[in-house]
Amino acid sequence: MKKVFSVITNNEEETMLFAQKLAKTVGKGVVFTLKGDLGAGKTHFVKGFVKGLGSDELVTSPTFTLLNVYEGGRCPVYHFDMYRLSSLEEAEDLGFEEYFNLETLDGIVFVEWPERVEGLIKCPHIEIDLQSLEGNKRKIIVGAEDDSTINSK
Numbered sequence: 526m527k528k529v530f531s532v533i534t535n536n537e538e539e540t541m542l543f544a545q546k547l548a549k550t551v552g553k554g555v556v557f558t559l560k561g562d563l564g565a566g567k568t569h570f571v572k573g574f575v576k577g578l579g580s581d582e583l584v585t586s587p588t589f590t591l592l593n594v595y596e597g598g599r600c601p602v603y604h605f606d607m608y609r610l611s612s613l614e615e616a617e618d619l620g621f622e623e624y625f626n627l628e629t630l631d632g633i634v635f636v637e638w639p640e641r642v643e644g645l646i647k648c649p650h651i652e653i654d655l656q657s658l659e660g661n662k663r664k665i666i667v668g669a670e671d672d673s674t675i676n677s678k
């Protein structure tokens with residue numbers, strides 16, 4: 526991953542506010558992966574982002590549903606949690622490939638635990654890593670796999 530920038534947040538609210546601001550700069554046709562341990566703040570990041578898009582839908586962890594869709598903002602948000610999957614094949618059987626085509630994507634995609642479905646996300650995407658530091662501090666690293674990603678679409 527090529528690191529683009531990083532920020533430190535001191536609590537849940539700051540993480541959500543950062544994501545909320547980021548949302549104002551992003552349009553449809555963008556895929557984000559979210560990496561980080563359990564409790565790092567991946568779902569709270571999506572919560573802030575969805576708010577920033579202007580949606581007041583409730584953001585919850587898609588641990589059991591695998592995919593939550595939030596409407597009501599500038600564009601739909603597709604929020605995946607791949608934690609319960611264990612292979613690319615499982616994701617393909619569920620038809621998830623269609624979300625990772627930037628030509629046809631009509632919203633913004635977030636993928637928690639992309640490591641579980643290695644090989645699924647072949648399109649350019651932005652990678653967000655959340656690292657737990659001491660207490661409630663988190664380091665949020667934003668990066669892309671190559672220079673072209675940030676400018677694509």
Ligand code: ADP
Pocket residue numbers: 534535536537538539540541561562563564565566567568569570586637660661662663
């Ligand atoms: P994940 O989806 O990565 O498992 P969640 O977003 O569900 O994580 O939960 C993050 C937990 O960590 C919440 O209980 C939240 O209140 C807490 N938390 C504490 N500090 C922060 C922070 N700086 N940013 C995000 N969440 C934080």
Ligand code: MG
Pocket residue numbers: 567568586606637
């Ligand atoms: Mg989560």
